Amino acid sequence: MKKIAVYPGSFDPATYGHLDIITRSAKIFDKLLVAVISNPNKKPLFSISERVKILKDTVKDAALKNVSVEAFDGLLVNFMKKKNAKIIIRGLRAVSDFEYEFQMALTNRKLYTEIETVFLTPAEKWTYISSTLVKEIASLKGNVQCFVPPVVEVMLKNKKILTD
Amino acid sequence: MKKIAVYPGSFDPATYGHLDIITRSAKIFDKLLVAVISNPNKKPLFSISERVKILKDTVKDAALKNVSVEAFDGLLVNFMKKKNAKIIIRGLRAVSDFEYEFQMALTNRKLYTEIETVFLTPAEKWTYISSTLVKEIASLKGNVQCFVPPVVEVMLKNKKILTD
Amino acid sequence: MKKIAVYPGSFDPATYGHLDIITRSAKIFDKLLVAVISNPNKKPLFSISERVKILKDTVKDAALKNVSVEAFDGLLVNFMKKKNAKIIIRGLRAVSDFEYEFQMALTNRKLYTEIETVFLTPAEKWTYISSTLVKEIASLKGNVQCFVPPVVEVMLKNKKILTD
Amino acid sequence: MKKIAVYPGSFDPATYGHLDIITRSAKIFDKLLVAVISNPNKKPLFSISERVKILKDTVKDAALKNVSVEAFDGLLVNFMKKKNAKIIIRGLRAVSDFEYEFQMALTNRKLYTEIETVFLTPAEKWTYISSTLVKEIASLKGNVQCFVPPVVEVMLKNKKILTD
Amino acid sequence: MKKIAVYPGSFDPATYGHLDIITRSAKIFDKLLVAVISNPNKKPLFSISERVKILKDTVKDAALKNVSVEAFDGLLVNFMKKKNAKIIIRGLRAVSDFEYEFQMALTNRKLYTEIETVFLTPAEKWTYISSTLVKEIASLKGNVQCFVPPVVEVMLKNKKILTD
Amino acid sequence: MKKIAVYPGSFDPATYGHLDIITRSAKIFDKLLVAVISNPNKKPLFSISERVKILKDTVKDAALKNVSVEAFDGLLVNFMKKKNAKIIIRGLRAVSDFEYEFQMALTNRKLYTEIETVFLTPAEKWTYISSTLVKEIASLKGNVQCFVPPVVEVMLKNKKILTD
Numbered sequence: 001m002k003k004i005a006v007y008p009g010s011f012d013p014a015t016y017g018h019l020d021i022i023t024r025s026a027k028i029f030d031k032l033l034v035a036v037i038s039n040p041n042k043k044p045l046f047s048i049s050e051r052v053k054i055l056k057d058t059v060k061d062a063a064l065k066n067v068s069v070e071a072f073d074g075l076l077v078n079f080m081k082k083k084n085a086k087i088i089i090r091g092l093r094a095v096s097d098f099e100y101e102f103q104m105a106l107t108n109r110k111l112y113t114e115i116e117t118v119f120l121t122p123a124e125k126w127t128y129i130s131s132t133l134v135k136e137i138a139s140l141k142g143n144v145q146c147f148v149p150p151v152v153e154v155m156l157k158n159k160k161i162l163t164d
Numbered sequence: 165m166k167k168i169a170v171y172p173g174s175f176d177p178a179t180y181g182h183l184d185i186i187t188r189s190a191k192i193f194d195k196l197l198v199a200v201i202s203n204p205n206k207k208p209l210f211s212i213s214e215r216v217k218i219l220k221d222t223v224k225d226a227a228l229k230n231v232s233v234e235a236f237d238g239l240l241v242n243f244m245k246k247k248n249a250k251i252i253i254r255g256l257r258a259v260s261d262f263e264y265e266f267q268m269a270l271t272n273r274k275l276y277t278e279i280e281t282v283f284l285t286p287a288e289k290w291t292y293i294s295s296t297l298v299k300e301i302a303s304l305k306g307n308v309q310c311f312v313p314p315v316v317e318v319m320l321k322n323k324k325i326l327t328d
Numbered sequence: 329m330k331k332i333a334v335y336p337g338s339f340d341p342a343t344y345g346h347l348d349i350i351t352r353s354a355k356i357f358d359k360l361l362v363a364v365i366s367n368p369n370k371k372p373l374f375s376i377s378e379r380v381k382i383l384k385d386t387v388k389d390a391a392l393k394n395v396s397v398e399a400f401d402g403l404l405v406n407f408m409k410k411k412n413a414k415i416i417i418r419g420l421r422a423v424s425d426f427e428y429e430f431q432m433a434l435t436n437r438k439l440y441t442e443i444e445t446v447f448l449t450p451a452e453k454w455t456y457i458s459s460t461l462v463k464e465i466a467s468l469k470g471n472v473q474c475f476v477p478p479v480v481e482v483m484l485k486n487k488k489i490l491t492d
Numbered sequence: 493m494k495k496i497a498v499y500p501g502s503f504d505p506a507t508y509g510h511l512d513i514i515t516r517s518a519k520i521f522d523k524l525l526v527a528v529i530s531n532p533n534k535k536p537l538f539s540i541s542e543r544v545k546i547l548k549d550t551v552k553d554a555a556l557k558n559v560s561v562e563a564f565d566g567l568l569v570n571f572m573k574k575k576n577a578k579i580i581i582r583g584l585r586a587v588s589d590f591e592y593e594f595q596m597a598l599t600n601r602k603l604y605t606e607i608e609t610v611f612l613t614p615a616e617k618w619t620y621i622s623s624t625l626v627k628e629i630a631s632l633k634g635n636v637q638c639f640v641p642p643v644v645e646v647m648l649k650n651k652k653i654l655t656d
Numbered sequence: 657m658k659k660i661a662v663y664p665g666s667f668d669p670a671t672y673g674h675l676d677i678i679t680r681s682a683k684i685f686d687k688l689l690v691a692v693i694s695n696p697n698k699k700p701l702f703s704i705s706e707r708v709k710i711l712k713d714t715v716k717d718a719a720l721k722n723v724s725v726e727a728f729d730g731l732l733v734n735f736m737k738k739k740n741a742k743i744i745i746r747g748l749r750a751v752s753d754f755e756y757e758f759q760m761a762l763t764n765r766k767l768y769t770e771i772e773t774v775f776l777t778p779a780e781k782w783t784y785i786s787s788t789l790v791k792e793i794a795s796l797k798g799n800v801q802c803f804v805p806p807v808v809e810v811m812l813k814n815k816k817i818l819t820d
Numbered sequence: 821m822k823k824i825a826v827y828p829g830s831f832d833p834a835t836y837g838h839l840d841i842i843t844r845s846a847k848i849f850d851k852l853l854v855a856v857i858s859n860p861n862k863k864p865l866f867s868i869s870e871r872v873k874i875l876k877d878t879v880k881d882a883a884l885k886n887v888s889v890e891a892f893d894g895l896l897v898n899f900m901k902k903k904n905a906k907i908i909i910r911g912l913r914a915v916s917d918f919e920y921e922f923q924m925a926l927t928n929r930k931l932y933t934e935i936e937t938v939f940l941t942p943a944e945k946w947t948y949i950s951s952t953l954v955k956e957i958a959s960l961k962g963n964v965q966c967f968v969p970p971v972v973e974v975m976l977k978n979k980k981i982l983t984d
Contacts, residue, residue: 003520024608028495028579075304087520092611094427098590099258105613106292110310111301116516119584119611121597124944128434137439140403146438167684188772192659192743239468251684256775262754263422267456269777274474275465280680283748283775285761288616331848352936356823356907415848420939426918433941444844447912447939449925452780567960586755591914595948602966603957620759629763632731638766750919784923793931796895802930 004085005029005118008076011036011051012044013152014058015134017126021091024120026064033083034059038073045135045159058149077112088117093127168249169193169282172240174201175215176208177316179298181290183222185255188284190228197247198223202237209299209323222313241276252281257291332413333357333446336404338365339379340372341480342386343462345454349419352448354392361411362387366401373463373487386477405440416445421455496577497521497610500568502529503543504536505644506550507626509618513583516612518556525575526551530565537627537651550641569604580609585619660741661685661774664732666693667707668700669808670714671790673782677747680776682720689739690715694729701791701815714805733768744773749783824905825849825938828896830857831871832864833972834878835954837946841911844940846884853903854879858893865955865979878969897932908937913947 005025011018011034025032034055038048046054048071055069072079080086088108090101105117121127129147138144138156145153169189175182175198189196198219202212210218212235219233236243244250252272254265269281285291293311302308302320309317333353339346339362353360362383366376374382376399383397400407408414416436418429433445449455457475466472466484473481497517503510503526517524526547530540538546540563547561564571572578580600582593597609613619621639630636630648637645661681667674667690681688690711694704702710704727711725728735736742744764746757761773777783785803794800794812801809825845831838831854845852854875858868866874868891875889892899900906908928910921925937941947949967958964958976965973 028608028610075301075306077306092590092594094431098584102584102613103258103292103294103297106616107297107301109615111306116520117613118520119613121594121609123601124598124947127944127947128431130431133431133435137403137435140401142403142405142439192772192774239465239470241470256754256758262748266748266777267422267458267461270456270780271461271465273779275470280684281777282684283777285758285773285775287765288619288762291616291619356936356938420918420922426912430912430941434944437943444848445941446848447941449922449937451929452783452926455780455783567957567962569962586759595914595950595953598948599953599957603962620762622759625759625763629731629767632729634731634733634767750923784926786923789923789927793895793927796893798895798897798931 002030003087004031004033004083005087005089006033006035006076006080006083006085007089008035008037008072010039010042010044010131011055012131013046013051013134013148013155014054015126015129015131015148015152016146017091017093017122017129019058019062019149020122020126021089021120022059022067023062023064024122025089026067029087029089030066032064032067032089033085034067034069035076035079036069036071037076038071046155050155054149054152054155057151061149075111077108077115080115081112086114086116088115090117090119091122092119093122093130166194167251168195168197168247169251169253170197170199170240170244170247170249171253172199172201172236172243174203174206174208174295175219176295177210177215177298177312177319178218178222179290179293179295179312179316180310181255181257181286181293183226183313184286184290185253185284186223186231187226187228188286189253190231193251193253194230196228196231196253197249198231198233199240199243200233200235201240202235210319214319218313218316218319221315225313239275241272241279244279245276250278250280252279254281254283255286256283257286257294330358331415332359332361332411333415333417334361334363334404334408334411334413335417336363336365336400336407338367338370338372338459339383340459341374341379341462341476341483342382343454343457343459343476343480344474345419345421345450345457347386347390347477348450348454349417349448350387350395351390351392352450353417354395357415357417358394360392360395360417361413362395362397363404363407364397364399365404366399374483378483382477382480382483385479389477403439405436405443408443409440414442414444416443418445418447419450420447421450421458494522495579496523496525496575497579497581498525498527498568498572498575498577499581500527500529500564500571502531502534502536502623503547504623505538505543505626505640505647506546507618507621507623507640507644508638509583509585509614509621511550511554511641512614512618513581513612514551514559515554515556516614517581518559521579521581522558524556524559524581525577526559526561527568527571528561528563529568530563538647542647546641546644546647549643553641567603569600569607572607573604578606578608580607582609582611583614584611585614585622658686659743660687660689660739661743661745662689662691662732662736662739662741663745664691664693664728664735666695666698666700666787667711668787669702669707669790669804669811670710671782671785671787671804671808672802673747673749673778673785675714675718675805676778676782677745677776678715678723679718679720680778681745682723685743685745686722688720688723688745689741690723690725691732691735692725692727693732694727702811706811710805710808710811713807717805731767733764733771736771737768742770742772744771746773746775747778748775749778749786822850823907824851824853824903825907825909826853826855826896826900826903826905827909828855828857828892828899830859830862830864830951831875832951833866833871833954833968833975834874835946835949835951835968835972836966837911837913837942837949839878839882839969840942840946841909841940842879842887843882843884844942845909846887849907849909850886852884852887852909853905854887854889855896855899856889856891857896858891866975870975874969874972874975877971881969895931897928897935900935901932906934906936908935910937910939911942912939913942913950
């Protein structure tokens, strides 16, 4: 039976760091489902449909055949039950990531015993970038082309960003 | 002379992790005063009277005779002077806790030299839960019964929670 | 050629910890430029002109001849290019500082290859204070005179602070 | 094609924490190879054949059909090439683990580009145990039955342990 | 009933940091027993009788009436049972301390359910000193008088120290 | 007056990570003195003269005119007084580095008030390498050419390394 792994996140917006984790996961697991959290309460810069579209286009450009992209809301474990998936993928870059991710991994396992969270490390050149950092640089008119795919760079220029 | 220890916090809402620290502290110190910070600026989900009531009921259910619960506002050290208490109790779960707590312990000691902060560790099964996590799960309609007393579970269902 | 170092920050408000880093940097580098980030989106408690004035007065009181103070907005690396400066000064107090600062140092280097970030540690008595902590204590009517210069203490009393 | 994952370690001796990671990995990957590092220079308490035998017996008792155990020496990546395996499994328990493991993951990737390290978290009840701790307790005549399989408990009693 | 707290350690040698924790604990608990681990396998610089004597003299000089000093070997929890003590005191200085101490606290609780570990923070001026550091400085003929009581300073001068 | 910075270390052996810090420091400070600690007690793999020679050759190859290399023993601060230097350079790669380095920086400042420790971050591609790791890989016959200068690679092959 095919193993389905789910890579959940806000992806607001997707960075080369996310792409790196997606590419690595796609090699390890039979099928990878990138699950974009809608959470409208967090007031993301990009709408859920924009975030899904960016990922779909990028995955297509990278010719990753076994990767699909989908939005979801509600509890991650419920989404995973519906998809018949039991493996969560998360990227680990720094110690502060680790503590939060550890907490989430143990919580998700409590909410659904069969769930397993699997952590991957991106290439060292992506260990320090994050969506928040990218938005901050863009809001200050800085150049983000080393951090995000071209489509994201263009979209960031067209957004009026107020950092907070 | 009886030693009074104060366990301050937002308790928004109280979790089994808090209960664990309360139970352990009640064994170590003659008298434990759970001090609930009102901080209306933080916009807590539960009102100060709800938070105090939850703790009072839970402490009563656990038959912890030497524990009392009280609300306070203003500076913690001023509250402690009024109560003639010199020991602050704090739970330590993770490295990130540690840094913040260390900073607060040194600050409180600066503001009132005689104050001592004492750290306890909860049972390992509670090391990853927090009030924030519980509210997030509840807001996504997840089951929080392993994390909070029944009264809190019911109250969470009756609140309309918007995570942020 | 004189080496210019830039010490960027929000300084909302300046604390004795910041002063400590300024004094140390002024000994190591020929010229130190304290660069105050305006970021009006962050809703600082003190206006940019108040924050610059506090620093100018404090630097003058400390008789630090090779230190100047200036406001800036936009990307730090652009400000540095304009000033012909290639050294960023940052204070390191704790592990959590370290990760964020590390991320910023690598990002700034990516945005402008010739930039170097140099970290200094304050005296141990300042390792636990921060502007946020000072504002929190002041908002609760606590005494902040051990943490900030007298001018800041007075200004904090005159502000109506709502912590959040 | 079957995905082979390798779980390398000293396993001196195997603990319930290791067993937990083995059981979880065996569910995620088609085939799991537990690779016991001989490193005679580290002067392990248990010989390489003892360590392999303990793991083989324990895996058999747990009826984990897709798990095999083997000793190796030399570079891990060379062993993996020989086995045609590209996935390394490692357990993550604490922040200090994380830094070392991160370093090893990036190093192994440098030595053999196609290698991917995958991190799993044990159940929270095993997050604080380690082989070193178990040996220390045993050397002080403490009871280690909650930490290791019965066979290891017996073998520890028969060893004359000098902690260092 | 009087509460007995035990402060265990190698104290090889005692520093002003240890003294600070002893003084604070003596204020919080009715009776404090400083328990010096003999562990001859660790090859301490000072013999167990030297280490006990240093502490006894220092505690006497500080006029701490409710503090006693004793050597022990074997498992800490067994020593505590014999002494009818249920509270362990440990000092927390840094994040790396925290992880090890957390592990030990959970282990001791597992070995003896009624045991509680209580963490205290020393004054910030002692947060960076340790016995290892003191021995290293002394071995290089550095001045350790700001770190250790006079008696230890003298004894260190008379030892031929080889750092390792 | 020229500012002399000292970059102390064991350099057993020098890696590309060390070279990176040397190159960056040489741009920031007028004169850089790489100070190689002899510490014969630590039983380094390379003799003090080998370690100094490697650094001298590498610095020469890199055409770093303002960098010199020297061995020293005893306390670093004493060496610095003799050299009339007041700035220590240290590289920061990870959180665990940070805590040790922070401790050393505060200690050295205590031993000699005028000393200032300045931390630099290497390029992200060097953040995970260390001399220890390089020796471990070499001892297992792994390829270390991405981590160390060619001269070190050759010398490592000629050493019979036993890891411990």
